[in-house]
Amino acid sequence: MSDFNELIAKVKDANNILEFNEMQILALKEEYCDSNLIIASPTSSGKTLVAEIYLLYTILIKHKRAIFISPLKALTSEHYNSFKKKYESFGLKIGISTGDLDSSSKYLENYQIIFLTFEKLDSLIRHRASWLHTLGLLVIDEIHNIDSDRGATLETTVVELKQILPSMRIIGLSATIPNASQLASWINGKLIYSEYRPVKLKKGILFENKIKFDDNTIEYIQTKNNSIEDIVIDTLEKRKQALVFTNTRKNSEGLAKKLQNITKNYLDEKEKKIIAKAIDDIDYLLTTDYDKDVANNLLQGASFHHAGLRDSLRNKTEELFKQGALKILVSTPTLAAGVNLPAYRVIIHTVHRHTANGMLPIPVKEYVQMSGRAGRQGYDTIGESILIAKDDLEEENLFEKYVYALPEDVESQLGYVPVLRTQLLSIIANEIVFNDESLEKFFNETFYAIRFGDINSLMQKIETLLRELINSGFVKIDKGVIKATEIGKRISELYIDPLSAYNIIEKIKNQDDLTNKEFLMIVVNTIELKPYFMPGKNRVQQLEEQLQDEYKDLGINTNELWDDHEIIEKYYTMTILNDWISEVSEQDLLNNYDILPGTLHNKLYNTSWICYAIGEIAKVLDKTIVHKQAILMEKRIKQGVKEELLLLTELPNIGRARARKLYQNHYRTVSDVKSADPQILINILGLKIAQKLLEHLKVEFDINTIFIKQESTEEHKILKKDESKATKKITKKKIKTEAKLQKSLFEY
DNA sequence: ACGGCGATGTCCGACAGGCAGCCTG
């Protein structure tokens, strides 16, 4: 038996399968072991398994390193976990690195296979990770993402890697797109195309009481209310779940609430318990009214999903839907491209979405993407994707425009200037490109070149951008050689847009010291902080007046004040960030600015990253004070605290709220806390947290001597089960500690 | 006849999502 066949046998075993499906048979051939491939087939057709086999082949048989990249952090870790679970017994060293998940970057070289996001791979190349040179295979998950606003990043990353490592294999996994063959010719690979689905997908349109499907079958449903409610009742009567796609957050919330009148009658006791337990598990994280509202929605069996939810609730929602306890999930497009969360029925509530050009019909590929979520493998033999029509004209129209329509060709987005600018600096800093000839050579290798035939208009853009980079001081031409300057190299590593970097430098180069608001205005004045928080229209005038009074103190000059059409949004966003580090409560922030927890925390995440970048730029410019300020600001943004609490928030489980409590009780440093009376710490923080904290600080204490303050009364409870024994011990202590206790109670 | 308050009508505004640094368990 050949190595390849032996491997296949092992993999089948690890996956607990006997035979491959028709797509996998097509894609898995020994002769493909050295070629590049594009595998275009529907979601859940088992592409991942094919990729896994070639990954294992590379590692175990070719003894080379392999990388798997995907567009989302969540997808990356999903693939990582599943791979690890299945093949850890093969004796592999498996690593992952995404923006906030890291197997420890320095040691990535110790891994044989590494799971990354697109951008993380790009970033590693920018940092010239030396282990990249032993790379044998790159698997690109969802390669059709080349046609997205992040597509230019992927496109240049691939070309760059191809130039550094001409012998590296590439396998791209794609949706079934019409021009998959162009992707294949781009990577010099073979195209494996298959429409195979393990669960059959029926695409249909609901009008009145009929669902007409693309396979010419018709399904009748009971009509009582409006279409969406009828179809939901029908789904629940069949003991199935539905995933409903809407076009706005508000709509998803409104619809979920409406559908709860139905779902709550279909929840059995067991399901109610599962949901209640799940919520209880994360109860301590549900700090705002909005969180509590989300939790209440979950309890009704129908809920909503969008990026305004905090991570913990998003994850719980997904989990409950997977478990089947949550019957109906109404989602914005998050779930169309995100983790795989299948349901028997996918209901697409509307095909219109608001864009910069007004309300427009969504592209067919998005319809395909959403439809692909229909049908749960292992539970259903078919899945249904359903559009809703108001009249027969619309019905006809939807059939033509969506059900029977081919998705659009995948297009190159390399011409998208902000990303092109960033990537151009990167390839110059990496010395991949150093003169006109190498520039042309590089861009002739792109997917853009295949799509457009020539790169003339692209090269014109590049010329302009190159001049821009030179004027900004990030690139210089030295004896005919294009080179990145020191600062240019650092900007490339920091992974920020050169334009943002330029704005930052302009602001700090003549400044030795910044106020908090000045600093935050610089943060906000970057592309990475977009989209800004938008003030309501009724608020704009007041903000304009405020800004008039304050702009000089914010480091804004009069030109910016008058010419920057986004100045109000920037100012507004800065104000929110400033409130956050001034310890305005999360609830107040959400209320005052009409924002949602998830939105706030995403913005804070970006903010802290940019703070770091500003600090690093300041370092290169020898702006020592600004550098220090940046470090402080980054910490304050992460914690949401005033500077005085930063010593305390170093402690585990001590965030903004607990740190403030400790501070009010005159504990201001770690050593203050360490030398504190355990009893008082418990009074301030509660038993669990205090216990963990004391353990962390390695403070010994006798639990028998501890009183626990009861919620509503002034009574004290003995922790120890064995009361009689404990009571005796405590009576004496009680008198001693009473005084302290009174004092500390008084103080918080 | 007047004023207060809730019900109904009208107008206008707002509208998806998500990656990247570094560090340290």
Place this chain on the structure above:
DNA sequence: GTCGGACATCGCCGT
């Protein structure tokens, strides 16, 4: 394209 909040108007009721 459509939902919903803000505001205006209308109508009922009590005084």
